[in-house]
Amino acid sequence: MPKQSAALQPHRRLFADRRRNPDAKREAVLHTAVRIFLERSYARTSMDDVATQLNITKPALYHYFRNKEEILVEIYRLGTDLIDEMLGSIEADEKTGLDKVADFIAGYTRIIAGDFGRAVVRLDDGELSKAGRRLVRARKREIDHRLRALIDSGIEDGSIASCDAKIAAFILAGAIHGMASWYKPASPMDLAAIAGQYVRMLAAGLTAGDLPELAGRQTIAPRRFE
Amino acid sequence: MPKQSAALQPHRRLFADRRRNPDAKREAVLHTAVRIFLERSYARTSMDDVATQLNITKPALYHYFRNKEEILVEIYRLGTDLIDEMLGSIEADEKTGLDKVADFIAGYTRIIAGDFGRAVVRLDDGELSKAGRRLVRARKREIDHRLRALIDSGIEDGSIASCDAKIAAFILAGAIHGMASWYKPASPMDLAAIAGQYVRMLAAGLTAGDLPELAGRQTIAPRRFE
Amino acid sequence: MPKQSAALQPHRRLFADRRRNPDAKREAVLHTAVRIFLERSYARTSMDDVATQLNITKPALYHYFRNKEEILVEIYRLGTDLIDEMLGSIEADEKTGLDKVADFIAGYTRIIAGDFGRAVVRLDDGELSKAGRRLVRARKREIDHRLRALIDSGIEDGSIASCDAKIAAFILAGAIHGMASWYKPASPMDLAAIAGQYVRMLAAGLTAGDLPELAGRQTIAPRRFE
Amino acid sequence: MPKQSAALQPHRRLFADRRRNPDAKREAVLHTAVRIFLERSYARTSMDDVATQLNITKPALYHYFRNKEEILVEIYRLGTDLIDEMLGSIEADEKTGLDKVADFIAGYTRIIAGDFGRAVVRLDDGELSKAGRRLVRARKREIDHRLRALIDSGIEDGSIASCDAKIAAFILAGAIHGMASWYKPASPMDLAAIAGQYVRMLAAGLTAGDLPELAGRQTIAPRRFE
DNA sequence: AATGAATGAGAGTTCATTCAT
DNA sequence: CATGAATGAACTCTCATTCAT
Numbered sequence: 032m033p034k035q036s037a038a039l040q041p042h043r044r045l046f047a048d049r050r051r052n053p054d055a056k057r058e059a060v061l062h063t064a065v066r067i068f069l070e071r072s073y074a075r076t077s078m079d080d081v082a083t084q085l086n087i088t089k090p091a092l093y094h095y096f097r098n099k100e101e102i103l104v105e106i107y108r109l110g111t112d113l114i115d116e117m118l119g120s121i122e123a124d125e126k127t128g129l130d131k132v133a134d135f136i137a138g139y140t141r142i143i144a145g146d147f148g149r150a151v152v153r154l155d156d157g158e159l160s161k162a163g164r165r166l167v168r169a170r171k172r173e174i175d176h177r178l179r180a181l182i183d184s185g186i187e188d189g190s191i192a193s194c195d196a197k198i199a200a201f202i203l204a205g206a207i208h209g210m211a212s213w214y215k216p217a218s219p220m221d222l223a224a225i226a227g228q229y230v231r232m233l234a235a236g237l238t239a240g241d242l243p244e245l246a247g248r249q250t251i252a253p254r255r256f257e
Numbered sequence: 258m259p260k261q262s263a264a265l266q267p268h269r270r271l272f273a274d275r276r277r278n279p280d281a282k283r284e285a286v287l288h289t290a291v292r293i294f295l296e297r298s299y300a301r302t303s304m305d306d307v308a309t310q311l312n313i314t315k316p317a318l319y320h321y322f323r324n325k326e327e328i329l330v331e332i333y334r335l336g337t338d339l340i341d342e343m344l345g346s347i348e349a350d351e352k353t354g355l356d357k358v359a360d361f362i363a364g365y366t367r368i369i370a371g372d373f374g375r376a377v378v379r380l381d382d383g384e385l386s387k388a389g390r391r392l393v394r395a396r397k398r399e400i401d402h403r404l405r406a407l408i409d410s411g412i413e414d415g416s417i418a419s420c421d422a423k424i425a426a427f428i429l430a431g432a433i434h435g436m437a438s439w440y441k442p443a444s445p446m447d448l449a450a451i452a453g454q455y456v457r458m459l460a461a462g463l464t465a466g467d468l469p470e471l472a473g474r475q476t477i478a479p480r481r482f483e
Numbered sequence: 484m485p486k487q488s489a490a491l492q493p494h495r496r497l498f499a500d501r502r503r504n505p506d507a508k509r510e511a512v513l514h515t516a517v518r519i520f521l522e523r524s525y526a527r528t529s530m531d532d533v534a535t536q537l538n539i540t541k542p543a544l545y546h547y548f549r550n551k552e553e554i555l556v557e558i559y560r561l562g563t564d565l566i567d568e569m570l571g572s573i574e575a576d577e578k579t580g581l582d583k584v585a586d587f588i589a590g591y592t593r594i595i596a597g598d599f600g601r602a603v604v605r606l607d608d609g610e611l612s613k614a615g616r617r618l619v620r621a622r623k624r625e626i627d628h629r630l631r632a633l634i635d636s637g638i639e640d641g642s643i644a645s646c647d648a649k650i651a652a653f654i655l656a657g658a659i660h661g662m663a664s665w666y667k668p669a670s671p672m673d674l675a676a677i678a679g680q681y682v683r684m685l686a687a688g689l690t691a692g693d694l695p696e697l698a699g700r701q702t703i704a705p706r707r708f709e
Numbered sequence: 710m711p712k713q714s715a716a717l718q719p720h721r722r723l724f725a726d727r728r729r730n731p732d733a734k735r736e737a738v739l740h741t742a743v744r745i746f747l748e749r750s751y752a753r754t755s756m757d758d759v760a761t762q763l764n765i766t767k768p769a770l771y772h773y774f775r776n777k778e779e780i781l782v783e784i785y786r787l788g789t790d791l792i793d794e795m796l797g798s799i800e801a802d803e804k805t806g807l808d809k810v811a812d813f814i815a816g817y818t819r820i821i822a823g824d825f826g827r828a829v830v831r832l833d834d835g836e837l838s839k840a841g842r843r844l845v846r847a848r849k850r851e852i853d854h855r856l857r858a859l860i861d862s863g864i865e866d867g868s869i870a871s872c873d874a875k876i877a878a879f880i881l882a883g884a885i886h887g888m889a890s891w892y893k894p895a896s897p898m899d900l901a902a903i904a905g906q907y908v909r910m911l912a913a914g915l916t917a918g919d920l921p922e923l924a925g926r927q928t929i930a931p932r933r934f935e
Numbered sequence: 936a937a938t939g940a941a942t943g944a945g946a947g948t949t950c951a952t953t954c955a956t
Numbered sequence: 957c958a959t960g961a962a963t964g965a966a967c968t969c970t971c972a973t974t975c976a977t
Contacts, residue, residue: 209428
């Protein structure tokens, strides 16, 4: 049984009143579920766990969601919506590619710091059915492609050094996704400071066309580690 | 049931002989298990799945491993051993901190491209018992600390720009861990090329003390995405 | 599968109604379980056996009991409760120690003739977990100590001949526990008659300070049987 | 795994030598098995447990015994042989019935204090197959009948008060069987002293024809405890 | 004579999901 | 609308027993 953090209480109250907005209840389920899923993983969380946390019964859950998967898919949708929205707003800007990417890093960092953003990155979409998985992966792929496009635009306008945009995107995304594993909202570390270092370090990697000190050497695999 | 890729066949033959190679069989179990775990996740893989893949029965598995968790722990051990070994060899070198970090990036990339390395990063240690989890997390933490030490040594010898080594380590590790999600051994992309770009881009991020173009701006959170 | 004695039928009907009598159902499980446990032993009785007997499915049992052990512990509790209650009522009486012990013998005999009493004596508490075993054994020990106290009070008031109360208690309890192995409720023998002889014979053993005919002889171990 | 008490070591040594007496080995298995069975129960003891304790492999056990049940049956046989032998020797004596019963009590007490005697009483013959159970129960029944005969002879010669020999036998046997549950060989209590009190108290119960103090009262079931 | 390896059968337990109320 | 109750399917693990060597 997951411990009931004080932060979850508001959602429990929602269900006390019978005639509340059903959409609000649905949302309450999602907010509670995403927290537990993040804490214990989707697979190790039973519908009973979610229901208990919300102070309702299991079949009540099935009133709002057809099945467990639908909850997870909805969480993914909310999370990816945040990212889509951010991307849309960045794409609309009149900036250099590098600046756009920098904005993406900053924005993505903040999204990942939130529950739904973290869920997109941390929850295992392998738990989904074929249909659900296709849907979720399509959205993830789309995000990846839009990030690549941002990088490509930077290469074109010269603000970013020539490189394989696909791998660059993986590096950027991967670095930020890592946050989902260690960042705790209650962390003493200031989110802005973290995001700052992410932007600085990753953006620098994009601008540096070539690194004389490194380029000359035989860096790769002087020994084998496999 | 997982599909039987041709690559798994050799292990199946091992078990035909009743007597020979008990150690080889244990290893064969690990090689088969890690593949299936990576494909379907540890939780969604049943002991029957592993046994079937090896052409033996479920209880036979319990000859070689006390329980399912022991298989997972052993996989983690093999994976982290690879990383430890690499770190040890890098630490013994007489190089600048930056060069050491560059070597780490290259080596880590290659390890993550292998099954056991990928397993360390991708398999969910939340499935482990308390004892197992403590063990595995201790090893992961140790790796993280050794990477930070590498970065710190670079800051001290001036080869790396001053920064928060903790976050820098997260960025490096995160970027490489990301590979575990998309890299496929059969991928047409050349591993050396990938590793090369990882080294170039991430190392560049470490050397660039400040980026005039970015430093002056209000990069962080001009809008809110949460 | 245990044979379905007619006596078990009533409990089967209880579970036909979906909603009613949740407490009654829990009790019905206990009554059915104790019978099967006594017939086949706890270990050789599967949850499926119990469920089948009640005309429900195995998981339904888990609605009423957390696990198999909880059923056993509950049976022990009900059984020892009967004994505790009897002891309490005897202790409250104003009688000689001998009379109290005689009442105990009579009462204990009747309790052991019942299912839950027999269960306390016959079911193997070695099947329990450490925690469960500690609990059950503590209750058994307490009963033993209260019986010893009864005997000691008889020795003090002179109604019982001086002896080692500990061993006397073992003899009394052992003799009665033996009943659990041979007494069948459907037995033609009258329970009152049985209890009568138990009281007469065991109480006589307590009053007879010394037996001239036996005291003079070398009764013990004239030969060795080991 | 059962702890290896020092006392078990001798049997382990037996198997070190290859050409020892096979009968001696068979016996060694029985001596080891009975101890473990008494400690953990027959059902909770695996063939591996027995083999490990003897420092041999499981199939080696199957060399000496056809199956697990045969070990148990053999243990029962050895135990009941002890009792049969004692009964034979007592029956051959020229004594009053009471004296014979007193000798039985003393002798039985000592047998129950030993491993094989304790096994007859404590091990659950319900674990046996139908055939084995029939065999073992027949022997137990025979012992019971011979004890009844002893009592009956005492009633006839006037040394024992008139009573239901069947129940008297149950009381005697039950009281002594109880020992199997609490008597520990290492116990500080002197076995002779224990046997002495058993004889005194139980024999007294047999001689006392009627107890005026108890006979007059309504001892039985003034209250109901069921 | 003795072993390491393997197996078939079965146990307890969990859980997403669905009735019947 | 909401609930207590129930289920089927699955999974991990155990063990007496038997091959093949």
